[in-house]
Amino acid sequence: MNLLVDIGNTRIKWAIRQGTHTLHTAACLHTELAMLPAQIAPWPISKVVACNVAGPELAQALAAAVQPLTVQWLIPGRERCGIHNSYTEPARLGADRWAALIGARQQREGDLLVVMAGTALTVDALTTEGVFLGGTISPGLQLMRKSLAQGTAELGLPPGQATEFPCNTGDAIFNGALVALAGAIEHMAARLARFRGHEVSCLISGGDAAVITPWLGIAASHVCHIDNLVLEGLAVVANEEISL
Numbered sequence: 001m002n003l004l005v006d007i008g009n010t011r012i013k014w015a016i017r018q019g020t021h022t023l024h025t026a027a028c029l030h031t032e033l034a035m036l037p038a039q040i041a042p043w044p045i046s047k048v049v050a051c052n053v054a055g056p057e058l059a060q061a062l063a064a065a066v067q068p069l070t071v072q073w074l075i076p077g078r079e080r081c082g083i084h085n086s087y088t089e090p091a092r093l094g095a096d097r098w099a100a101l102i103g104a105r106q107q108r109e110g111d112l113l114v115v116m117a118g119t120a121l122t123v124d125a126l127t128t129e130g131v132f133l134g135g136t137i138s139p140g141l142q143l144m145r146k147s148l149a150q151g152t153a154e155l156g157l158p159p160g161q162a163t164e165f166p167c168n169t170g171d172a173i174f175n176g177a178l179v180a181l182a183g184a185i186e187h188m189a190a191r192l193a194r195f196r197g198h199e200v201s202c203l204i205s206g207g208d209a210a211v212i213t214p215w216l217g218i219a220a221s222h223v224c225h226i227d228n229l230v231l232e233g234l235a236v237v238a239n240e241e242i243s244l
Ligand SMILES: Nc1ncnc2c1ncn2[C@@H]1O[C@H](COP(=O)(O)OP(=O)(O)O)[C@@H](O)[C@H]1O
Pocket: 007, 008, 009, 010, 011, 012, 117, 118, 119, 120, 140, 141, 142, 205, 206, 207, 208
């Protein structure tokens, strides 16, 4: 039985899997990691595979939480699970992006845009041959709202919701962020489609995926919302025969 853990900048997502079968999934804030040992205690876990982009303190906290098991950390390299990493320095790629690319390939064939809408928005291009061509990093929905609040005198952080023609400050900010995120995704979809000479599919995951998806100017048949692509990728890694 495998425990898979994705430590993002806002939340920790985790799953317990037996082969391809998911037995349990959950998410918690960084401050709630202390609850993990009690939550995983009922399961006979033999392997822990994780990725972390939230700094060494959280890595240490997870290592302590799963003792006596040791965490196998996913470190991006040049090749893994059929994916080629084109980053100039492969290890500089976010481990969550690397896991999402591996998960995406297992979910779907063809040329893909792999989108993670979390604290940051990442939009990564993956070819049918398994080459990660590169991708973009933008501030995510909440970071965009917070940056406006920090850099202006009058905006603050009023609540907002998705609407076509915003008529209050909160909605104006929320939808400004939403169209920026949608635009970043659409732009990369068009760029990859132009490069490959045909339409591409877009796999989208992360905490804000459901908010963004309805506003994407991409045919619905080319967009697929996947619950947690990072954990899917970690499951592939955990099931690999060669040790990490
Ligand atoms: N229960 C929740 N707690 C925190 N953020 C949430 C929750 N549900 C949705 N979100 C949204 O998801 C975003 C975080 O997404 P997530 O994929 O967990 O990010 P990360 O991997 O960077 O930690 C937040 O910015 C927020 O807008």
